[in-house]
Amino acid sequence: MRHAVMESRKSIVTYSSLEAQHLVRALYRALLGREADAAGLAYWTDTLVDGRLDLAALTTALTASDEYRATLAHQHAHAGLRTRVAAAAAAALAGSPLRIVDVGAQILADEQHVYAALAGHGLPCHIVGFEPIADKLTERRQADGATVRMYPDFIGDGNNHTFHLNVPDATSSLLPFNTALTGQLVHLSQLRTARTGQVATRTLDDVLDDDATVDFLKLDIQGFELPALRHAGAVLARTNVVHCEVSFAEIYAGQGLFSEIEQLLRGHGFDFIDLSHSCRYAYHGPFEGSRDRLGWGDAVFFRRAAGLAGRDLLAQAAIALLVYDKPSLAAAVAGPAHAALFAPEAA
Template identity: 30%
Template sequence: MPESSFLKTPLLFLVFNRPDVTQVVFEKIKQVRPKQLFIAADGPRPHKPGEQEKTEKVRELILQGIDWDCEVKTLFREQNLGCARAVGGAITWFFEHVAQGIILEDDCVPDTSFFSFCETLLDKYADDDQVMHISGLNLHPKTHQTNESYYFSQHPSIWGWATWKKSWDKYDFEMAQLDQLITTPEFSSVFPTEDLKQHLVNQLSGTKNGQIDSWGYRWLYAFWQNQGIGITPKVNLVQNIGFGEDATHTTQPGIERLGIASKSLANLVHPTSKEINRQADAITLKEYFIGKTPLKDSLKNGMKTTIAQLLPKKLKHFIKVNFLKFTPSEEKQLIAQYLPPNPVIVEAGAHVGFDSAQMARYWKKGQLFCFEPIPHIYDQLLENTRYYKNIKTYKLALGEKNGKSDIYVSQGAQNASSSLLAPQDHLEIYPDIKFDEKIEIETVNLDDWAKQAGVSKIDFMWLDLQGFEFPVLNSAPNILKTVTAIYTEVHTQETYTGVTQYVELRQFLEKAGFEVKHEDLSYQEGGNVLFVRKT
């Protein structure tokens, strides 16, 4: 076969647990026979029956299906890291080996011209630092009715795309400057309406705070933070076929409308300038985030919106808490199998109550006791949980003893790193998080609190104490004997002065009768571990 029939640009194929859609996309890849094929797959989720077999089948069908001469590299994870860390980490791994490349997920079916489109433009704009992204998706091809084969955009799509190492190096998992970015006029100019801007701000903030498990929003943040420009083809080159219950994010009712068929694009005509097509961007944004619905549905949705605006805040919260559909996070689904339907839960380090509210909705028959000592954050916790009858909050920190103590308050990139321990390696790992303030707060010993509160048994503890987990548990031997499960932050570095390392904490809890059921050490400084009492 002639050398020219091979795709010279390296290709990263991101797969997981869907053999059927993976096979469809892989057949397209086989048609262009990349000379360098990188394959990355996250590990199976332990609480998902049958997923181990599905992930193995996906990996096998690709490796056995490579019938051309190419260099193959794989990143097959044994443990599940989740979308943000697995995919973001895979792309970083990809660009540790190549200077530019094409990225396809397992449900994005490209027209074969997509590959040459990306290859040509990767070479053309390789030295242009402003152009950061090449998309294969165009949801509204009719908006670009010129002879030019593509236009420039401020809203890149990740359903089949390409980029350069120099661009991906700007990727920032921590989204350190988000609070500053969203106040700039440059950021506001990206959005045609304030509503759309606010929607994206909410998505970006939710991602940074850990509420949304997404690498895509982190890439958007990096793109906008660096005032990047993207390229969108005049026709749609990639069709998404991954909608439905097996999907990670594309599960919303009606989102199938975005899976429009792909077309071919050849004989590229390049634009004469890099002017942003704001009209096309505005239409695409409104289609993606709002979407077209029949008149009947539009009227119905409009009525719902109007009614919602007229409802008192307390009634809206009541409806949300008691009637709206709720899907808990994966770790909470994993934890649930070890707990009764009416668990007693202690959450220490509750922050503003995101996890508190999730647990209150998931375990409606349970009772939650939530601790947060920092006054202004506690006020937010109180506001966010006030309509949950099964939550009781305390403006206290769990500590070794009752009394008062100084806490180092985190500020800057985030305010969720405050600790009773002085920061150490944390200052180097996260230089944008500052600890310029130290305040006095009240602490309570867990054994003493349980006795005073009349709590004789704790089914589950959710601990996010920024290094103070061991002192809290070690100083409460009586109530610890009653605990069934503990989900706790752990440390593998001297993040804070005197912090107990994971190895020591694990040995302590194993001696107390617990065993590790789930371990995620994907953070530089540690991670989170689920301990469950042995039966």
């Protein structure tokens, strides 16, 4: 999108580059329904950092854009479809709520939980979360109360590992930073480890041994996703959708990359659909606004429809539409049994 320059010399709050970046990303998601492109992220981050705009002025600038108006029109056009699908799914799932498993379940200041739209549209949901950082576990319990069951387990491969508590703590990991790379990249070079300690991990197959369907499995454990998935074969066999943070660069030393995770999940019957979010970085030097290196993203995988029951297909359709705003995918996975929900004459 093209950005008009808006000058406002009065800034109420000053932001660090990292804080400004988080705010810009959050506004793009909230207002435009997408992740910030590299050029937009760099431009608006700089305007917040140097005080040319405050947060209110940035919001005004984005809502004045042609893209925002087009986004509103798109949302209005699909509002009836979302209402129909949500109502049908809520009725069908009344006795069998969507089961959401959130691995790395802390609350992030600049975004909602990715699956929040499901409960927001009235679908019954049962959420199981895993968050080993004690204060973040308490924060989530206090925020969501009885709507989520939280556990302090480190999810991994069942072995003991060194846990690196990092600053910021959302980057904490069972792996150390790959400083040979992170030291070269803007925003990553400022990350640091505050302390380390030995911890025991548990596998997903161990902690989720009740044979219940998992409709939405979200993994965000900072580079340890591949070992966790390798030890989750039984869970994956009864999972409908996987939302997994993946890396395209070795930010953490020894971590698995996107290609390995995609191959593993493909072998378990999943198709890679899209990246719902991606993050790029610039190398230090004279062009730090260019965001030239793809670092990581959130990858979306849907289990192939063959062999899935009608209840699972409707769950997939609801997730495709309400979480990811993908109406054609929703219609495709819903299948003939639910075709009436997507018929043009129903609009």
